[in-house]
Amino acid sequence: MASSLVISLDFELLWGVRDHSDRQSYGANVLGAREAIPRMLEMFAKNGVRATWATVGFLFCETKDELLGSLPELRPAYRDQRLSNYTYLDEVGEDERRDPYYFGASLVDRIRQTPGQEIGTHTLSHFYCLEEGQSAEAFRADLAAANALAERRGIALKSIVFPRNQFSDASLAVCRDLGLTHFRGNAAGWAYRAVRTADQTKPRRALRLVDAYTGILGVQSFTPTSWAGLVDVPASRFLRPCTGKLARLHHLHLATIKNEMTSAAKEGKGYHLWWHPHNFGTNMEANLMGLSSIIEHYQRLRGQYGMASCAMEDFK
Numbered sequence: 001m002a003s004s005l006v007i008s009l010d011f012e013l014l015w016g017v018r019d020h021s022d023r024q025s026y027g028a029n030v031l032g033a034r035e036a037i038p039r040m041l042e043m044f045a046k047n048g049v050r051a052t053w054a055t056v057g058f059l060f061c062e063t064k065d066e067l068l069g070s071l072p073e074l075r076p077a078y079r080d081q082r083l084s085n086y087t088y089l090d091e092v093g094e095d096e097r098r099d100p101y102y103f104g105a106s107l108v109d110r111i112r113q114t115p116g117q118e119i120g121t122h123t124l125s126h127f128y129c130l131e132e133g134q135s136a137e138a139f140r141a142d143l144a145a146a147n148a149l150a151e152r153r154g155i156a157l158k159s160i161v162f163p164r165n166q167f168s169d170a171s172l173a174v175c176r177d178l179g180l181t182h183f184r185g186n187a188a189g190w191a192y193r194a195v196r197t198a199d200q201t202k203p204r205r206a207l208r209l210v211d212a213y214t215g216i217l218g219v220q221s222f223t224p225t226s227w228a229g230l231v232d233v234p235a236s237r238f239l240r241p242c243t244g245k246l247a248r249l250h251h252l253h254l255a256t257i258k259n260e261m262t263s264a265a266k267e268g269k270g271y272h273l274w275w276h277p278h279n280f281g282t283n284m285e286a287n288l289m290g291l292s293s294i295i296e297h298y299q300r301l302r303g304q305y306g307m308a309s310c311a312m313e314d315f316k
């Protein structure tokens with residue numbers, strides 16, 4: 001098999017972080033994401049780069065009425081209610097113009113209009129498949145509603161990225177029933193295993209952090225496999241934001257990613273990079289420059305080893 005660079009983005013705006021942040025604390029990143037998305041799209045289009053945009057279903061809605069009309073009856077009963085985006089519906093504005101934090105239909109359109117881009121799902125409500133209180137039935141209702149919103153716009157969802165990378169055999173079975181064919185699994189190893197938030201312990205986070213700048217845990221290139229009837233296109237690495245104290249180490253992170261891309265290209269394997277648009281929302285120029293250097297590196301590998309650019313749906 002030819003080697004490939006896969007890119008997936010978890011497109012969520014405020015829905016993806018509301019349990020621990022709000023407009024005040026993270027609003028600049030969310031608004032910045034709205035600016036970063038067209039710039040990423042431009043870069044992708046110019047370089048023939050494909051990407052999967054795993055989109056929170058609520059972002060397809062044009063108005064609050066449409067959003068309220070799309071809600072399933074069965075909702076997740078998380079033990080920790082902060083996790084439920086249904087808790088925050090009161091603060092959602094009327095439409096995208098008045099509430100750019102919670103609406104994104106114009107950006108969904110923009111993504112659709114850019115060649116080579118796949119629109120996938122990040123569930124309707126940023127659903128957590130491993131948190132206490134969730135159920136497979138509530139997940140089914142959530143995903144069915146996301147499917148309906150996409151279908152209304154003529155989009156057939158094929159690929160899913162699970163919020164916080166939480167999934168189980170039961171969640172995969174639901175995805176398969178509802179017609180999804182591809183998912184982003186997790187990188188191999190203890191540090192990257194799918195766990196609930198409470199089990200994202202400090203040692204786990206610390207190990208991932210060290211790995212991001214050194215690649216000490218080894219190259220996470222992949223060959224796609226089938227799991228519960230879906231194609232697993234596992235993550236290789238999270239593209240970390242260039243921000244805060246770690247910004248001065250960003251070049252090491254980029255170097256780690258490029259080394260791993262080169263290994264994947266030489267071995268005929270896949271390399272799957274992912275991030276959230278809001279990670280680029282502040283310090284945008286530095287983040288875009290980092291991405292641009294990754295894409296340049298990809299172009300070299302394409303020339304030298306025939307590496308292809310793929311969306312998640314491209315794998316058999």
Ligand SMILES: [Zn+2]
Nearest residue numbers: 010016163164
């Ligand atoms: Zn998310």
